[in-house]
Amino acid sequence: MSLLALSNVSVRYGRLTAVRNVSFSMAEGEILFITGPNGAGKSSLLRAIAGVTPPAGGRIDFEGHDITGRSPEDIARLGVSMVPEGRDVFGGLTIEENLMVGTGMHARERGWKARAATELEAVYATFPILKDRRHTQAGLLSGGQQQMLVIGRALMTHPRLVAIDEPSLGLAPNITDQVYERLIALQAERKLTLLIVEQSSTRAMMAGGRMMLMRGGEILLDGDARALGQSEAMQAAYFGYGEH
Amino acid sequence: MSLSVARRTVTTPILLGLLLVAFALLALVVGSKPFNQTIIDIFLKVIFVVGLWVFIGNSGVISFGHTAFACLGGYIAAWTTIKPMLKGTAMPGLPDWLMGMEIPFWASAVLAAGWAALWALIFGAVLMRLSGIAASIATFAMLAMVNSIYSNWESVTAATSSVVGIPIVRSIWPYLIAALIAVFAAWAYGISRHGLALRAARDEPTAAAASGIDIPRARLIAFVISGAIMGMGGALYAHSIGIVTPDTFYLGLAFITLSMLVVGGMGSLSGAVLGVLILSSLIQILRWLEAGIEIGTTTFALPGGVQEIALGAVMILILMFRPAGIMGNRDLSLPRGAASDSQGQTGPKT
Amino acid sequence: MGSLLQVIFDAAALGSLYALAALGIALIFGVMRLVNFAHGDVIAFSVFALLWPSVDAVAVVFAGNLPWFLLIPFVLAIGAGLSVLSEIVVFRRFRRANPATMMIASFALGFVIRYFLLMLFSSRPKSISLLPALSQPVEIMGARIPLLQLITITVTIAVLLGLIAFLRRTRFGLEMRAAAENFTMARMLGVRANRVIMGAFALSGALAAAIALILGSQTGTANIMMGANVMLMAFIATVIGGMGSLAGAVLAGFLLGAVATVMQVILPPDARAFRDAFVYGAVILVLIFRPQGLLSARGTKERV
Numbered sequence: 001m002s003l004l005a006l007s008n009v010s011v012r013y014g015r016l017t018a019v020r021n022v023s024f025s026m027a028e029g030e031i032l033f034i035t036g037p038n039g040a041g042k043s044s045l046l047r048a049i050a051g052v053t054p055p056a057g058g059r060i061d062f063e064g065h066d067i068t069g070r071s072p073e074d075i076a077r078l079g080v081s082m083v084p085e086g087r088d089v090f091g092g093l094t095i096e097e098n099l100m101v102g103t104g105m106h107a108r109e110r111g112w113k114a115r116a117a118t119e120l121e122a123v124y125a126t127f128p129i130l131k132d133r134r135h136t137q138a139g140l141l142s143g144g145q146q147q148m149l150v151i152g153r154a155l156m157t158h159p160r161l162v163a164i165d166e167p168s169l170g171l172a173p174n175i176t177d178q179v180y181e182r183l184i185a186l187q188a189e190r191k192l193t194l195l196i197v198e199q200s201s202t203r204a205m206m207a208g209g210r211m212m213l214m215r216g217g218e219i220l221l222d223g224d225a226r227a228l229g230q231s232e233a234m235q236a237a238y239f240g241y242g243e244h
Numbered sequence: 245m246s247l248s249v250a251r252r253t254v255t256t257p258i259l260l261g262l263l264l265v266a267f268a269l270l271a272l273v274v275g276s277k278p279f280n281q282t283i284i285d286i287f288l289k290v291i292f293v294v295g296l297w298v299f300i301g302n303s304g305v306i307s308f309g310h311t312a313f314a315c316l317g318g319y320i321a322a323w324t325t326i327k328p329m330l331k332g333t334a335m336p337g338l339p340d341w342l343m344g345m346e347i348p349f350w351a352s353a354v355l356a357a358g359w360a361a362l363w364a365l366i367f368g369a370v371l372m373r374l375s376g377i378a379a380s381i382a383t384f385a386m387l388a389m390v391n392s393i394y395s396n397w398e399s400v401t402a403a404t405s406s407v408v409g410i411p412i413v414r415s416i417w418p419y420l421i422a423a424l425i426a427v428f429a430a431w432a433y434g435i436s437r438h439g440l441a442l443r444a445a446r447d448e449p450t451a452a453a454a455s456g457i458d459i460p461r462a463r464l465i466a467f468v469i470s471g472a473i474m475g476m477g478g479a480l481y482a483h484s485i486g487i488v489t490p491d492t493f494y495l496g497l498a499f500i501t502l503s504m505l506v507v508g509g510m511g512s513l514s515g516a517v518l519g520v521l522i523l524s525s526l527i528q529i530l531r532w533l534e535a536g537i538e539i540g541t542t543t544f545a546l547p548g549g550v551q552e553i554a555l556g557a558v559m560i561l562i563l564m565f566r567p568a569g570i571m572g573n574r575d576l577s578l579p580r581g582a583a584s585d586s587q588g589q590t591g592p593k594t
Numbered sequence: 595m596g597s598l599l600q601v602i603f604d605a606a607a608l609g610s611l612y613a614l615a616a617l618g619i620a621l622i623f624g625v626m627r628l629v630n631f632a633h634g635d636v637i638a639f640s641v642f643a644l645l646w647p648s649v650d651a652v653a654v655v656f657a658g659n660l661p662w663f664l665l666i667p668f669v670l671a672i673g674a675g676l677s678v679l680s681e682i683v684v685f686r687r688f689r690r691a692n693p694a695t696m697m698i699a700s701f702a703l704g705f706v707i708r709y710f711l712l713m714l715f716s717s718r719p720k721s722i723s724l725l726p727a728l729s730q731p732v733e734i735m736g737a738r739i740p741l742l743q744l745i746t747i748t749v750t751i752a753v754l755l756g757l758i759a760f761l762r763r764t765r766f767g768l769e770m771r772a773a774a775e776n777f778t779m780a781r782m783l784g785v786r787a788n789r790v791i792m793g794a795f796a797l798s799g800a801l802a803a804a805i806a807l808i809l810g811s812q813t814g815t816a817n818i819m820m821g822a823n824v825m826l827m828a829f830i831a832t833v834i835g836g837m838g839s840l841a842g843a844v845l846a847g848f849l850l851g852a853v854a855t856v857m858q859v860i861l862p863p864d865a866r867a868f869r870d871a872f873v874y875g876a877v878i879l880v881l882i883f884r885p886q887g888l889l890s891a892r893g894t895k896e897r898v
Contacts, residue, residue, distance in 0.1 A: 050782055076784035088779040090772045101772045104765050105784030157784060306694045308701070370878050377629050377693055377837065381829045382878060388826050389874035396867035495822070499705050506698055549713030556706035563699045564687050 003028045003193050004049070004080075004161055009058035011044045011217075018044035020217040021058065026161070031187060031194045033204035033225060036214035042197045043085055045214070046163050049195075050082040051075040063160070077105045081159035085166045085197075087146040089153075091139025095130050098138045098149055099123060102157035116156070123152040126182055144175035151183065155190075163195040168203060180207060205229035213237050249435050256575045257431040260517045261424050264290065267521075268420045280416055281484075282528060287419035288481050289520045292501045293508075294426040295473030297516035299466045300505060302439055304446035305376070308498055309383030312390035313471040315493035316363055317356030317478025319394065322407045322488050324352045330409040337399020349413050353422065353479040360475020361468050368467035372460040387498065394490040404489060412486040422480055426473050430513055438465045499552070500527075503559040509569020514576040519569065523555065530554055599737040601859055607743040609851025610750035611805060613844045615828030616835065617757070618801035620843035623832060624774030625794045628685060628696045632704035633828065634821030636676050636799055639707055640806035641816045643672040645722070647714035653722045653816060662725060669807055670800045676707075677799025678792055685795075686788075711818045719817040724810040746808050753804065754844060757797075761840075766793060774838060823870070827854075830877050850877075 002025035011019035019041040026032055034042050047053040049060060051072040060068045067075050076082070081102070090098050103116040124131035127148040133141070138149060147167060154162050167183070168176040184207055187194050198204060204211045204225040211225035213234065220237040221228055228234050264287065271283040296310050323331075323338060324345050331343055347355070371382045394401045401407070413419075433439045442462040445452035453459060482488045500523075508519020536545030562569065615633070622630050644658035644665070657668055684703050688696045728742040761767035766789075773780040773790045781787050802821070809820055828843075831850050835842025853876060857869050865872075 052778055052782065071787070072778065072781040073784050073786050076782055082782045084779065084782070088776050090775045090779070092775055093768075093771060097768055097771075100765075101768060101780060101785065102783035104769055107765060153783065304694070306697060367878075370881070374881060377697065378833050378881070380694070380697060381629065381833050382881060384826060385830055385874045385877060388823075389871045389878075392871040392874070393868060396871075499701065502698065503702065547713045548716075549709040552709035553706050553713070556702040556709070559702040560684055560699050560706075563691070563695055563702070567691060567695050 002026060003030075003063060004195075005061045006049070007059050007061075009045070009048060009055045009060060011041065011048045011053055012056040013044075013053075017056075018217055019048065019055075022214075022217075022219055023058075024212065024219060024222065026193060026195065028160075028193055029187075029191045031184075031196070031207065031209035033201070033207070033209060033211045034195070034197045034214055035199065035201045035204055035211060036220075038199065040214040041217040042214050043165055044217075046082065046084070046165050046195070046197060049075075049163060050080060050084075052082075073105075076102070076157060079158070079160035081154035081157050081162045083150050083154045083162065083164040083167070085169060087143065087150050089138040089141070089146050089149055091137065093138055094135050095138055095141070095149060096120070096134045099130075099153050099156050102153055105157060115158075119156050119158065123155055126155075126186060127152055143170050144172070144179065147171060147175075147179050148182070151179070155186070159192070161193045161195060163197075165197045166199065167196065168198060176203075201225070201229050201234065253431070253435055253575070253577070255577045256514060257427050259576045259578070260427050260514060263517070263521070264420060264423050264427070268416050271416050280414070282524075284416055284419045284484050286520060286524045287416075287423040288477055288484060289501065289504060289524060290423040290517055291419075291426045291477035291480065292474060292497070293504045293516045293520050294423075294430045294513070295470045295477060296501055296505050297510060297513060298430050298433055298470035298473060299463075301510045301512070301516065302434065302442045302446065302466050303463045305463065306380045306502075307383040308380060308502070309385075309387035309390075310470065310474050311493045311495075311498040311501065312387040313360040313364060313474035314478030314481065314497065315390055315394060315490060316360045317353075317475030318482040318488040318493055319401060319407075319478075320356035320359050320475070321349070321352045321410055321479040321482035323400075324355060325349060325411050325483070326407070326409040334402045334405075334407055334409070335400050337397075349411060349479075349483045350418065352483075353476050356479035357472040357476040360478070361472035364468045364471025365464070368464045368471070372463040372467060387494070391490050391494050401490065404491070406487045406489045408487045410482050410486045410488065413480075413483045419480060419484070422476060426476070427513070427517065429469070429473065430516075433466070433469055434513060438462055442466055496552075500555065503555050505569075506559055507562050507569060509571035509573060511568055511573030512571050512575045514574070515569045515571035518571060518576075522570065523558070526554070526558065527551060597737070599735055600739065601855060603737070603739050603743050603747070604858075605852040605855035606848070607746045607851075608855055609848035610746050611808060611824060611847075612827045612831055612850050613847030614750055614753065614801050614805050614808075615824045616831035616843035616847040617754075617840060618798040618805075619825075619828045620832045620835070620838060620840050621794045621798045621801075624838045624840065625770065625777065625791050626685070626689070626696075627693045627838075628688075628700060629693070629829065630798070631697060631701040631825075632680060632707060633798070633802055634823075634825030635704040635707035635711075636673055636680075636802040637806045637809070637821030637824065638711060638816075638818050639676055640669050640673040640803040641722075641724075641810045641820065642711050642715055642818070643669065644724070644810075645715065645720065645816060649714075649716040649718075653720040655722065658722060658724060665725075666807065670803045673801075673803025673806065674796040674799040677795040677802065681792055681795040686791075689787075708818050715816075715818065717818055719815045721814055722810060722816050723814060724807070728811050729814075742808070742811055746812075749804065749808070753801070766790075770794060774840075827873075830874070834877065834880060 005025040007023045008021045009019060010017060010021055022045060036042055044053060048055045051070050054069045059066060062078055062080060065078060067078065099120060106112040129145055130149060130152060138146065141149060167179050171179065180203060183194065186192060201211060209225050211223065211228050212219050213221040215237060221233060267283055267286060271280050292314060299307055323342055324347050328344050328346060331338060367386050371379060371386065374382050395404050441457045445457050445459045445462055478493060504519040504523045505516055507523055509515025530551040533546045534548060534551060536543040618633055619630060622628050644656060646654040646656040648654045657665065660668060680703055684699060685696065688699055728745060730741050731738040732741050732744065761771055769780065769785045770790050770793060773785055805824060810816060827850055828847065831846035832843045835846035850873065854869055854873050857872050858866060861869065
């Protein structure tokens with residue numbers, strides 16, 4: 001059974017259609033890259049999955065639950081953790097407080113405090129820099145550190161699926177390398193399902209896994225990242241050659 | 245703006261004007277004094293709400309403070325039309341030239357408009373730099389400031405006591421004419437270069453700023469015009485009842501005028517006028533009920549306050565289910581003028 | 595010396611009142627971008643909850659006869675309850691509306707509450723004696739300070755410390771702070787929107803009730819308009835403090851209290867009646883030079 005399944009999902013903002021009848025599914029433990037040019041509808045797709053912008057049409061299932069039109073907090077509580085574009089840290093909160101916000105959803109369960117503490121140590125082990133600055137206001141961190149923080153924060157909710165929008169945006173290449181290294185390691189370690197949106201396909205090809213290409217609100221290609229990346233179809237689709 | 249825009253949209257003020265004339269004729273036919281007073285009150289509300297619309301409707305900035313201009317206008321009527329003898333006892337601090345002044349009511353209304361416009365210019369120069377919510381709060385502070393000054397400046401405003409002796413004008417026509425002036429002025433402003441620029445800035449602030457519209461200045465122009473209309477309305481209000489107090493022009497009036505605008509729809513001039521007519525009818529019915537109706541030998545009366553509670557509830561419900569108001573941003577026009585124009589004021593309604 | 599101390603206490607007491615009110619406004623603005631014009635009427639309602647409905651000039655005291663340790667929680671619960679009720683009945687339906695629409699709705703709701711009180715109690719101010727023991731003066735270094743002033747200041751400081759502890763040390767406080775900074779992001783981390791907003795309304799209502807207790811004891815009257823002036827000052831404080839910043843709102847509240855008190859002292863006697871007008875004027879002047887607020891903090895960008 002697939003973990004996440006979208007069928008004919010559309011997203012509209014007023015008269016503008018950002019995502020048009022998109023269908024795909026993801027298996028547990030899979031890494032899926034969604035690439036495509038600016039305005040392809042990638043972020044809108046993520047927002048629809050996270051429940052921030054309810055889809056105008058279609059259906060989204062997560063682990064067999066219909067989550068179409070559910071509230072963001074309900075979807076998060078089912079195990080979908082979203083890392084939106086632009087590293088939305090809570091700037092006035094400390095690093096540790098940022099990390100703890102998402103653990104509240106398990107506060108009704110027994111032993112959640114101990115588990116949150118373990119989880120916190122695990123995140124600190126992955127991103128030691130965060131531990132060093134745990135009582136610093138998150139707004140004072142550098143871009144790369146903020147990116148690590150939001151990824152760590154997403155992991156703290158104990159998610160099944162992590163959806164990340166443009167983890168490389170605004171980061172120096174070597175920092176991006178670091179971020180990806182950790183991400184891929186985490187994925188292997190925890191059997192996470194990763195949905196990553198990136199504008200360029202380079203990262204996807206480097207990391208391997210599955211890749212989809214979006215343009216104009218639709219999915220044009222879907223396949224193995226490395227194979228697709230080298231194909232001419234990819235180039236054509238990305239830049240829109242041969243459409244006319 | 246161009247003549248074609250004027251020709252295309254002029255049906256709106258004409259239709260609204262005819263509606264107002266019909267009300268005046270109705271008062272004439274009925275010929276009862278209380279009904280006459282009710283219609284006068286409706287015309288005054290039309291002036292206030294249309295004045296409010298000039299600013300709020302075109303700029304999209306909510307103002308809670310416009311009744312301050314009505315207050316300024318109301319006291320102009322008191323200062324310039326009360327008999328000097330009476331003035332001397334109630335407001336001994338007035339300068340001599342003002343003390344001796346006794347002008348007709350229409351002149352006081354004109355003067356009131358100018359005086360209110362002057363203060364709108366002064367306040368507006370500051371307030372229009374603020375945006376959104378901060379601007380709304382600042383207009384509220386402006387109202388409180390004016391009210392606080394007029395409630396305490398004993399020697400020229402008689403503080404919170406009523407200033408009496410303002411000549412009462414009972415004829416319905418001056419109020420009709422003033423309401424018509426307000427409607428046509430608001431329409432003319434709406435289709436002027438400034439009005440169009442301000443609406444563009446309301447709908448697309450970034451694009452408007454990029455295309456060189458000076459938003460604070462555009463807002464200021466609307467603020468001054470609406471202030472002038474409110475000032476005129478304030479003076480006429482004083483002439484309709486013969487007395488003024490600072491609280492005549494405070495939160496109660498602000499609430500009623502704003503709710504009329506919201507219920508009618510702040511996006512269009514027709515919304516402003518129809519909001520007055522609809523809510524005034526509702527208020528009238530509630531007043532009758534508050535006064536009590538006799539069924540057999542018992543009188544059923546609603547307790548005082550129900551009127552405002554009902555208005556508040558209507559306002560909240562309209563905001564919930566029809567935030568653009570009853571008119572929904574549309575203007576009245578004749579069916580053949582149904583082609584949409586550039587301001588989205590489309591089609592016939594009603 | 596004594597008179598200077600007196601001024602300081604006056605300023606701190608007035609500032610406390612404004613700070614508590616500003617905090618109540620800022621809490622709600624922070625989580626849902628609502629400028630709550632009904633706040634002043636929640637204040638008035640909390641006082642009238644102590645009286646039995648009657649239109650006589652003399653108040654018919656009802657719950658006001660409770661001993662203080664029951665009376666205070668009762669009033670706080672009334673304020674919190676009314677505030678939460680207004681969120682459930684009215685504001686919840688405006689979650690997706692723009693701030694201007696919500697603001698007008700709150701203005702209308704305030705009128706409904708006010709005229710509800712008018713209907714039950716008439717618009718005449720009523721004299722009440724609420725916690726009368728508090729009007730005794732105490733002597734401190736040659737200044738005679740009303741006990742109530744001391745209590746007002748102490749209570750405000752206690753409330754502020756309690757609130758800081760609540761916001762910093764509890765899970766709910768953490769979620770509320772996160773939600774105030776970025777509501778959508780907090781929801782994506784599983785923070786329940788309704789709970790946080792109801793919590794903010796409850797706190798804000800309880801703060802309004804605290805103001806009601808102080809005002810009621812101070813003035814000895816219950817008036818359906820009694821919250822209006824404090825609310826206006828609180829609005830101004832939140833604008834000066836940078837919309838949505840809790841610390842800014844509190845600081846600006848104290849600042850306004852200080853400015854108003856100092857004006858009371860330095861203005862010539864004829865002009866004292868215009869104290870509030872001068873304060874509003876000063877605020878408008880401040881806003882020309884710092885439209886984003888005097889104390890606007892880093893993390894408080896206005897969300898669009």
